[in-house]
Amino acid sequence: MLTSVFIAAVSLALFWTAAFTLWWQMHAWRTPEVLASTRFGSPDGAEGLSFSLLLPARHEQAVLDHTIARLLESSHTDFEIIVIVGHDDPGTAEVARSAEARDPRVRVVVDRHERKNKPKAMNTALPHCRGDVVGVFDAEDQVHPELLAHVDHAFRTTGAAVVQGGVQLINFHSSWYSLRNCLEYFFWFRSRLHLHAQKGFIPLGGNTVFVRTEVLREAGGWDPDCLAEDCDLGVRLSSAGKKVVVAYDSGMVTKEETPGSLMSLLRQRTRWNQGFLQVYRKRDWKRLPTFGQRSLARYTLMTPYLQAVSGVVIPFNVAVALLLDVPVGIAFVTFLPAVTALVTFVFELVGLHDFGKQYGLRVRAVHYLKLVAGGPFYQVLLAGAAVRAVWREQQGRNDWELTSHAGAHLTEAIREDVPA
Numbered sequence: 001m002l003t004s005v006f007i008a009a010v011s012l013a014l015f016w017t018a019a020f021t022l023w024w025q026m027h028a029w030r031t032p033e034v035l036a037s038t039r040f041g042s043p044d045g046a047e048g049l050s051f052s053l054l055l056p057a058r059h060e061q062a063v064l065d066h067t068i069a070r071l072l073e074s075s076h077t078d079f080e081i082i083v084i085v086g087h088d089d090p091g092t093a094e095v096a097r098s099a100e101a102r103d104p105r106v107r108v109v110v111d112r113h114e115r116k117n118k119p120k121a122m123n124t125a126l127p128h129c130r131g132d133v134v135g136v137f138d139a140e141d142q143v144h145p146e147l148l149a150h151v152d153h154a155f156r157t158t159g160a161a162v163v164q165g166g167v168q169l170i171n172f173h174s175s176w177y178s179l180r181n182c183l184e185y186f187f188w189f190r191s192r193l194h195l196h197a198q199k200g201f202i203p204l205g206g207n208t209v210f211v212r213t214e215v216l217r218e219a220g221g222w223d224p225d226c227l228a229e230d231c232d233l234g235v236r237l238s239s240a241g242k243k244v245v246v247a248y249d250s251g252m253v254t255k256e257e258t259p260g261s262l263m264s265l266l267r268q269r270t271r272w273n274q275g276f277l278q279v280y281r282k283r284d285w286k287r288l289p290t291f292g293q294r295s296l297a298r299y300t301l302m303t304p305y306l307q308a309v310s311g312v313v314i315p316f317n318v319a320v321a322l323l324l325d326v327p328v329g330i331a332f333v334t335f336l337p338a339v340t341a342l343v344t345f346v347f348e349l350v351g352l353h354d355f356g357k358q359y360g361l362r363v364r365a366v367h368y369l370k371l372v373a374g375g376p377f378y379q380v381l382l383a384g385a386a387v388r389a390v391w392r393e394q395q396g397r398n399d400w401e402l403t404s405h406a407g408a409h410l411t412e413a414i415r416e417d418v419p420a
Helices: 004-027 032-037 064-071 090-102 116-126 146-159 178-199 213-218 229-239 262-282 291-301 302-321 328-334 338-361 363-393
Strands: 051-056 079-086 106-111 133-136 162-164 168-169 209-212 244-248 255-256
Touching: 004 079, 004 178, 004 328, 004 338, 032 133, 051 064, 051 116, 051 146, 064 079, 064 090, 079 090, 079 116, 106 116, 116 229, 133 146, 133 213, 146 162, 168 178, 178 244, 178 262, 178 338, 178 363, 209 213, 213 244, 229 244, 229 262, 229 291, 255 328, 262 291, 262 302, 262 363, 291 302, 302 363, 328 338, 338 363
Parallel strands: 051 079, 051 133, 079 106, 162 244, 168 255
Antiparallel strands: 133 209, 162 209
């Protein structure tokens, strides 16, 4: 009897967790008014702010020059690009120095830390920033020329301390997991981050994020030891009551590529998950003023634990319902998390259609089949990354596992005949 009650309690907890996550994920599509409110406002042609754009790059010589060239095409006239390279990375430094020699808006800052990571690199560049606003991009980013004009307008019309723009993985055709990875970003930046901003607690994205320079310096920059420095900065600024505005337009997003291999994706997710656990342990979120904000923060930052547990418990629950002699009511309850997963699959299919429509990409029947068939395997991968993150955190391992990039998102046309 006690075993049945325990199984039912765990199943209900997983069901409600998944249901709330799905509800939050669909936030932007609740009403046409909510959807319209998530977009950038139209710029008025004025330029009231200057920008310092940080571009940390490590072993990114294959994609860095293209990113710098795209940033230099910006229609905004008052910006500088600060490329941060390691003292031990001559290949990337050569590309950066070449761009610096071609255009005075580009400057190179050298990071001489022995143990390098992204937050240390950006902190190295922060004293050199001359702009009113610091923006962060990754070395492989494809940035829209009108983005800075829209961000400038958003700062001036909302009084925000932070503006978070959209980021979208675009090479959905590259592999079965790329399809799901792209859709994750679509839901996160298109919808869920807007809910976080509305609630006053937001784990910021790692790029296409803009912070007033004075606010960033008051906050002490980025935590050099955190594996999710973007999330940490968002939590600290939210806890300090700073206003964050999130805006998403499919034509204005920063385009990126998915990790090039499953192992690379596993390591990336491990790093993010472990970073969330580090931010949770720092407890800055406890300074949030309301119980609802603190509850949202606790739930969000504990997601790695939830993913690790659910990856084990859901298959166990299904096995219990099918193989053990339990009361019919208990067996029904054990299936509830699986039912929620099926509903989520339906929304993902609709989301994939919307993704293709917004980006002018041809989504074929085979892509829908891959989305469904790959779902369980992708969840296993996410659960594995969560377990690995928990293990690394317990072992005190916090070395930075770099994600390499090859520029798969830079092709002008999506090749529909690429085998996955």
